[in-house]
Amino acid sequence: MQILQHFQWPAGHELTRLFHGRGAQFLDYRFINVDWLSPAALIILYSEVERDWLLELATAVKARLGDDCQSVQVQYRNRHMAPYELLLGEQLDEVIAQEAGLKYQLRLGRNQNYGLFLDMANGREWVAQHANNANVLNLFAYTCGFSVAAVAGGARQVVNVDMSKSSLGTGRDNHRLNQHDMTKVKFLGHDIFKSWGKLKKLGPYDLLIADPPSLQKGSVNIVRDYPKIMRRLSELVSAQGHALLCLNSPDLDVAFITQAMAEHAPDFSFVQQLQPSDIFINREPDKGLKVLLYRHG
DSSP states (O other): OGGGGGOOOOSSSBOEEEEEGGGOSSGGGTTEEEEEETTEEEEEESSOOOHHHHHHHHHHHHHHHGGGOOEEEEEETTSTTOOEEEEEEOOOSEEEEEETTEEEEEEOSSSSSOSOOGGGHHHHHHHHHHOTTOEEEEETOTTTHHHHHHHHTTOSEEEEEOSOHHHHHHHHHHHHHTTOOGGGEEEEOSOGGGOHHHHHHTOOEEEEEEOOOSEETTTEEHHHHHHHHHHHHHHHEEEEEEEEEEEOOTTOOHHHHHHHHHHHOTTEEEEEEEOOOGGGOOSSGGGSOEEEEEEEO
16 A cells, blocks of 8 residues: 555554654645554544555554554544544553553543644653653643653652543553652642632742643633733743643644743743654644743743
8 A cells, every 4th residue: 555655663562653644744645644552553534535445554554563463443533523443453442552661541432532642742751851850730731641751750749730530530540550659740620710829829830831722612712711821821930940832723823822922921931842753744834733842031
């Protein structure tokens, strides 16, 4: 199959994307991503394909990955509720995957997202390298991937905040999988925009991480709400502390963050933009993941 020549095959069991069609580097395959969640391979479709082509791809992927691959599944993102289907091998609903020596619990078949965003791997690596002895605030924590990286990197404390208590529950499991000291980690199932007082009491923070969803009905509207976070940065982040601001909306570019920060947090200075790994290169970079680092003062 022609698509296979564009795959980046893993050297082992490391959690990774095998093919990133959504980046539009390969215009004929913009409808598909393929992830390696060892021991499962997941084909993610954004439009319908011929059944024979799909089964041929699943067979080729399983053959290339060999005995390490126990399951090949497909998720139809183009269908209502983004359902999963087993194509080959065993029905694996949960896997323990590994990234940079850390373990994460992933759940297949339940939700649109299985528990970790692969394009944020370089962000988690940066956090692990800069979290030593830091007090960290992790906003929109989801399953606490940043938190796991921070504690692994020697963080003094991590405060995770997310409205989804089930996601935070998975975050607890992720920390336990890595045998972390749970006294260093807090899990707050709160509405961030109604919890500033409590968050301030647990600060100041040497590192604040914000990775909000682009649009979450009833809770988050990124255009309206990101500036609210930016206006609070000065009272939450310590002098010379850092804010890592993430944006994964294809409709908003880097300038959305830089302009909003200049207006709402002028005492923060831009340090750098973290780039995702090569597999996630986007034909139009502003449509992909944006991660910007700022320093207070």
